[in-house]
Amino acid sequence: MTIITKVTSQKRKGRYNIFIDNEYAFSVSEKILTQFRLLKGTELTSEKIAQIKEAEADSKATELALNYLSYQPRTIAEVKQYLKDKEISEETSESAIADLEDLGYLDDSAFAKLFIKNNLRIGKDGQNSIRNKLLRKGVDENIIEDSLFEINDEDWIKSGLRLIHSLIHQQGKLASKEIERKAKNKLLSHGFSNELIANIISELDLQNDAEEQIEALKKQGAKVYRRYRNEDSFTRQQKVKRYLYQHGFSSSEIDSFLKGELVDLSEIDEA
Template sequence: MDDETETIHSGTITKIERQKRIKDRYNLFIDEQFAFSVHEDILIKQRLVKGTVISIEHFKVILHAQEKQQAYLDAIRLLSVRLRSEHELKARLKQKGYEPEIRAITLDRLRQEKYVDDGLFAEQLTMQRIRSQKKGRNWVKQELKHKGLQPEQIVQALEQVDEATEYRHAFDLVYKKYRAEFAEDSVKARRKAMGFLMRRGYSSSLVLRVMRDLVKAYGAANEEDMDFSEGSFEEF
């Protein structure tokens, strides 16, 4: 569109043609020459019809309106792939070359239309990571920070995590992955299992609880070989 500002002068719209490939965009011709294309919404809002006289100032208004509309559509496409935080959307729109003013206008519109809600996003992402991916709350907390969520939003989201569910996931993960190794060498298996759970973001207190219960599951004889002190986490 920048190149178009150099070539367009005042003139009269003599033809409006719907694009074949993109159905909601229209090509506009001024004085029988192709001038620019706009989204259907802009066509309607700016009252662009055959016979309309376009001045350079009017064209600038159209250009700005078209840029806002395109930024909005780009954001909607990003959200159609997956939910995103405001921070993520701002970053992607910046990558696409939109100026701060356009990015701010776009996010404000998305908020008003309820397409973005960081509080809800934090809660949904937390539940998805905890329930579907079986990550620990420390993992989720770091991910939410990385996505630009506010501290209070992170706290509220993590408050929704059921401790019993988190424990069950951690226990099941280790039991399925290391149960054979625990039967052969409980000390070696413990080290591997603790490291595995810590990397997935489970807290040290929860990991210790899982280790204790695994020992009980394999018999009291193995418990003497297990170190359940907080110092046992120093190697991780």
């Protein structure tokens, strides 16, 4: 049996040094000091000391995790990795995480729902990108799927429309088919499903009126016609045709341009 002969406070607030038989033994937080009533004259067995040290380790791990969580929400896997980086044992880490789950500070289901909600409010990712991001954060796949299932298609469509909003202003500069192609590629790259992409595109009025389509053809045609000015006439026309066709203009529209019906081609060379 050993006896606590002195208890002193550290410079660090809330920390205390425990002396046994007039020699420093270990330090504890105020929580552990109070929990075990570590006062001068208290008798301790070796088993009790081991219990105190274990509780102190758990308390430290919980404190570290809470501090980590104070900056932003985290997943269980992220907290576990953080504690591992801080050289907290796996057993102690698991105990701290269990305590935080019981207290409601750690909840991967709530995290996933909040993550998706924030993306729908200000982000630009579709279901596939969000799914991959949550998987990388260590969220269980079943939790992710359950959380995604709760979201209505209308909410995804709003997010998708926000993503491609800037492309709508390209009307009159690009062919309507080119705008649609760019929109589809952008949505696909941000993880929207093909079904959702079709729904998002259907919400748009991507059909240029005749005047806008002609204006877009003039701009795109002049740009590419000028680019190939050093080619012979046949090669130049073939390259211009291929470029404009790939950028959404019809054969008849391209022929009108190359015949000079929309713009004087000689003026393009002089520009």
